[in-house]
Amino acid sequence: MCGNCGREVTGNGYTNHCPACLWSKHVDKNPGDRAEECGGMMKPVGVTKEGSEYILTHLCTVCGFERRKKVEKEDSFDEVIKLSRFL
Ligand SMILES: [Zn+2]
Numbered sequence: 014m015c016g017n018c019g020r021e022v023t024g025n026g027y028t029n030h031c032p033a034c035l036w037s038k039h040v041d042k043n044p045g046d047r048a049e050e051c052g053g054m055m056k057p058v059g060v061t062k063e064g065s066e067y068i069l070t071h072l073c074t075v076c077g078f079e080r081r082k083k084v085e086k087e088d089s090f091d092e093v094i095k096l097s098r099f100l
């Protein structure tokens with residue numbers, strides 16, 4: 014379940030980020046390894062467009078760690094647009 018908006022995130026667990034609000038969780042050192050102990054909520058702070066793809070930037074609200082992640086097709090495009098105004 015998403016720690017920000019409470020939406021049930023289906024699929025193989027808490028994969029990367031919530032498709033509804035785009036928040037993520039700081040649980041990986043490398044994508045998918047679940048080796049990070051921080052566990053902080055990661056706020057989407059921006060989006061950039063690279064070719065035909067949108068790349069989200071997440072900032073951990075606990076430790077300040079920053080990570081970039083590709084926007085998935087099931088993600089809310091409305092939220093992506095909101096973030097893109099900061100471009
Ligand atoms: Zn959410």
Ligand SMILES: [Zn+2]
Pocket residue numbers: 039051052053073074075076077078
């Ligand atoms: Zn963190």
